[in-house]
Amino acid sequence: MEFDQRFGLNRHLVLPGPLALDAGLSFAPVEFAYETYGVLNADRSNAILICHALTGDHHVASNHPITGKPGWWTRLVGEGLPIDPARHFIICINVLGSCLGSSGPASTDPATGKPYGMSFPVITIADMVRAQALLLDHLGISSLQAVIGGSMGGMQVLNWTILFPERVRSAVAIATTARHSAQNIAFHEVGRQAIMADPKWRGGEYYGDNDPPAAGLAVARMAAHITYLSEAGLTEKFGRKLQSREAKSFGFDADFQIESYLRHQGISFTDRFDANSYLYITRAMDYYDLAEPFDGVLAKAFAKARNTRFCVISFDTDWLYPTAESRHIVHALNAAGAPVSFVELSSPFGHDAFLLDVPEQNRIIDGFIRAGEQRA
Amino acid sequence: MSLRPDLQIIADNVADGSRILDVGCGDGSLMAELRDQHSVDARGMELDRINVATAMARGLSVIQGDADVDLVEYPDQSFDYAILSQTLQTTRRPDLVLDQLLRIGRRAFVSFPNFAHWNVRWSLMWNGRMPVTRLLPVQWYETPNIHHLTINDFRDFVAARGLTVEGEWFLAGDKRISPSAANFRAEHAVFLLRR
Numbered sequence: 001m002e003f004d005q006r007f008g009l010n011r012h013l014v015l016p017g018p019l020a021l022d023a024g025l026s027f028a029p030v031e032f033a034y035e036t037y038g039v040l041n042a043d044r045s046n047a048i049l050i051c052h053a054l055t056g057d058h059h060v061a062s063n064h065p066i067t068g069k070p071g072w073w074t075r076l077v078g079e080g081l082p083i084d085p086a087r088h089f090i091i092c093i094n095v096l097g098s099c100l101g102s103s104g105p106a107s108t109d110p111a112t113g114k115p116y117g118m119s120f121p122v123i124t125i126a127d128m129v130r131a132q133a134l135l136l137d138h139l140g141i142s143s144l145q146a147v148i149g150g151s152m153g154g155m156q157v158l159n160w161t162i163l164f165p166e167r168v169r170s171a172v173a174i175a176t177t178a179r180h181s182a183q184n185i186a187f188h189e190v191g192r193q194a195i196m197a198d199p200k201w202r203g204g205e206y207y208g209d210n211d212p213p214a215a216g217l218a219v220a221r222m223a224a225h226i227t228y229l230s231e232a233g234l235t236e237k238f239g240r241k242l243q244s245r246e247a248k249s250f251g252f253d254a255d256f257q258i259e260s261y262l263r264h265q266g267i268s269f270t271d272r273f274d275a276n277s278y279l280y281i282t283r284a285m286d287y288y289d290l291a292e293p294f295d296g297v298l299a300k301a302f303a304k305a306r307n308t309r310f311c312v313i314s315f316d317t318d319w320l321y322p323t324a325e326s327r328h329i330v331h332a333l334n335a336a337g338a339p340v341s342f343v344e345l346s347s348p349f350g351h352d353a354f355l356l357d358v359p360e361q362n363r364i365i366d367g368f369i370r371a372g373e374q375r376a
Numbered sequence: 377m378s379l380r381p382d383l384q385i386i387a388d389n390v391a392d393g394s395r396i397l398d399v400g401c402g403d404g405s406l407m408a409e410l411r412d413q414h415s416v417d418a419r420g421m422e423l424d425r426i427n428v429a430t431a432m433a434r435g436l437s438v439i440q441g442d443a444d445v446d447l448v449e450y451p452d453q454s455f456d457y458a459i460l461s462q463t464l465q466t467t468r469r470p471d472l473v474l475d476q477l478l479r480i481g482r483r484a485f486v487s488f489p490n491f492a493h494w495n496v497r498w499s500l501m502w503n504g505r506m507p508v509t510r511l512l513p514v515q516w517y518e519t520p521n522i523h524h525l526t527i528n529d530f531r532d533f534v535a536a537r538g539l540t541v542e543g544e545w546f547l548a549g550d551k552r553i554s555p556s557a558a559n560f561r562a563e564h565a566v567f568l569l570r571r
Binding site for chain 1: 417419425428429432433434435437439441446449450454
């Protein structure tokens with residue numbers, strides 16, 4: 001194929017839209033930041049869409065432009081790995097509402113010439129998926145060999161199979177859920193309140209003077225980060241160890257290593273993420289409930305997805321989206337008659353395990369993806 | 377690769393192109409054979425996560441689940457065959473599991489070790505101890521087999537439930553043997569049932 005400007009790393013594109021949103025509004029134009037790896041084959045059958053999590057981005061296997069760190073899923077995506085640019089045409093799109101180049105509250109509203117701020121419409125996971133479909137239409141990709149993602153990425157995967165079942169041949173949903181629970185919403189609300197309680201938030205209009213509500217966003221990240229880890233993992237890594245000191249200070253410095261670690265996580269997060277985006281995306285996740293439009297019956301939601309192959313993976317120490325949530329998805333898929341595989345893997349890393357070194361996960365995904373190729 | 381003898385019997389008697397659910401599918405050997413040699417649409421359930429991971433890596437559709445708990449989630453008559461091989465005696469409620477099998481599948485293959493085999497009887501009578509044999513290789517305290525049964529027990533159960541036996545096969549020393557005095561001579565039985 002000759003060089004196509006639409007494909008490659010660090011792509012940026014504005015489509016006229018409009019995008020019909022769940023909120024009942026119409027959004028236009030729609031901006032996209034995305035990356036592609038590998039080459040689309042002649043019959044356009046090797047496209048794999050990777051969906052990222054809450055604070056993720058499209059740099060799935062390329063260095064992050066701000067942090068310089070390697071892509072966030074280089075354990076799974078790359079030469080010789082289960083998702084391989086030598087075999088697959090890989091697409092990863094920054095989600096709608098984010099702040100890494102796709103339309104979000106920090107983007108400029110063409111109507112006013114200023115950032116949207118809180119005038120950005122409240123979006124849903126389904127809106128993110130519809131936006132992705134809009135971009136794939138533009139890229140000429142009608143059918144996906146696989147859609148894959150963990151956490152919020154897994155929510156998008158499941159939503160893909162409900163909104164566009166005919167476009168998805170295989171779906172891999174990892175460490176995810178079919179709906180946000182009261183506990184999930186509660187943690188997100190703590191994060192949002194931390195941001196909005198920061199005087200620098202100013203109703204979301206903080207873009208003008210480069211003085212964002214970093215303290216609030218850092219606290220939001222600290223609270224959320226705890227939910228991504230496991231108690232056993234924290235105990236193993238930090239225990240009650242003190243940070244660079246021999247004794248407790250009898251003060252409120254970061255005496256404990258875990259405090260120091262969390263503070264670092266919070267502060268470094270503010271360098272790469274926008275507080276308003278955090279509000280909007282956590283809201284989208286809280287509104288997420290796949291069964292809601294189907295009388296609360298999840299099996300009905302998957303009724304049209306019975307020709308899609310599913311692979312569902314959970315982790316035994318994930319208490320954010322515990323195994324019971326994955327089982328709920330699996331039971332619904334069974335009831336709908338869809339071919340589904342499910343396993344709970346063992347890992348000390350909690351929810352974050354899907355991003356970390358779990359060799360079994362790679363082995364399973366590799367087998368699942370290859371079996372789909374044989375069938376095609 | 378050769379299948380375990382009871383699995384080979386099942387593989388030889390499943391209609392090509394059918395839909396099966398293998399409950400307690402292990403590492404997916406039977407499912408792979410049925411898929412590759414008989415164009416069967418095979419789904420599996422297995423308790424052990426290492427086995428599930430191995431089966432999934434073979435590209436099979438397997439869910440980690442418990443026959444005692446998770447079978448209720450499958451729709452009625454959604455498979456041509458439900459298969460339960462060497463798993464019945466490990467379930468908490470074999471009767472309810474069998475009911476579920478014949479609710480989910482139009483037919484069910486069930487295979488189990490026969491506790492009335494002469495070797496077992498001998499061991500109990502002569503030693504007065506729970507037998508440790510080739511097919512029951514584990515001590516009483518760590519065996520997963522919590523509901524031992526005999527071929528006659530199974531026949532009684534099938535009759536009481538009003539089920540139809542469409543096929544029965546018996547094994548001793550991995551070889552097929554005749555049905556005569558099977559309850560005494562067979563180490564292992566395979567039944568094909570329908571309602």
